[in-house]
Amino acid sequence: DAGVIQSPRHEVTEMGQEVTLRCKPISGHDYLFWYRQTMMRGLELLIYFNNNVPIDDSGMPEDRFSAKMPNASFSTLKIQPSEPRDSAVYFCASSLGPEQFFGPGTRLTVL
Amino acid sequence: QKEVEQNSGPLSVPEGAIASLNCTYSDRGSQSFFWYRQYSGKSPELIMFIYSNGDKEDGRFTAQLNKASQYVSLLIRDSQPSDSATYLCAVRGGADGLTFGKGTHLIIQP
Numbered sequence: 751d752a753g754v755i756q757s758p759r760h761e762v763t764e765m766g767q768e769v770t771l772r773c774k775p776i777s778g779h780d781y782l783f784w785y786r787q788t789m790m791r792g793l794e795l796l797i798y799f800n801n802n803v804p805i806d807d808s809g810m811p812e813d814r815f816s817a818k819m820p821n822a823s824f825s826t827l828k829i830q831p832s833e834p835r836d837s838a839v840y841f842c843a844s845s846l847g848p849e850q851f852f853g854p855g856t857r858l859t860v861l
Numbered sequence: 862q863k864e865v866e867q868n869s870g871p872l873s874v875p876e877g878a879i880a881s882l883n884c885t886y887s888d889r890g891s892q893s894f895f896w897y898r899q900y901s902g903k904s905p906e907l908i909m910f911i912y913s914n915g916d917k918e919d920g921r922f923t924a925q926l927n928k929a930s931q932y933v934s935l936l937i938r939d940s941q942p943s944d945s946a947t948y949l950c951a952v953r954g955g956a957d958g959l960t961f962g963k964g965t966h967l968i969i970q971p
Binding site: 841852855 | 957
């Protein structure tokens with residue numbers, strides 16, 4: 751298996767622009783998680799899905815953030831409009847059991 | 862607010878010695894506990910997890926859990942330079958998402 755796939759790996763955008771991050775989980779996994787990592791706040795859970803259904807989005811910082819999982823093979827995290835404080839590494843992870851497998855991350859820079 | 866606390870380090874340990882990493886958590890309802898390793902610029906990868914009080918060993922790694930003290934630790938025996946990384950403690954309560962500490966930066970000195 752190729753593991754969790756994320757795209758793009760790097761994204762540089764200007765404040766106010768829309769940003770879409772993409773994730774393909776490991777085939778057969780029924781949970782998908784979106785995390786954000788910064789030096790100041792560490793690794794934070796934003797939202798997670800079980801069988802494509804959002805279960806807990808309490809970690810989503812504000813209404814500018816939204817996430818979807820239209821099918822078992824794909825999820826998106828959208829930020830609209832983006833702000834400089836959104837700059838971070840965004841990780842997607844998937845799991846079938848207790849172990850969560852992380853993707854390589856998307857490094858987002860908002861200028 | 863669930864909190865997971867770790868000493869940020871850096872923790873410097875000579876090669877071949879035992880590295881001891883510690884973590885405390887605030888939520889008494891936490892049920893499972895995880896140690897992840899993260900190399901610089903890479904994604905976290907699971908080392909091991911523990912559910913029950915006591916010790917759990919896997920190769921050079923031993924996880925220790927004391928729920929009464931709300932304390933989790935990770936011991937790395939015969940430390941190698943390749944063990945140099947940031948170690949993240951994570952906790953899961955009744956829900957499925959993980960709450961992570963900010964990590965301890967470990968340096969193994971050759």
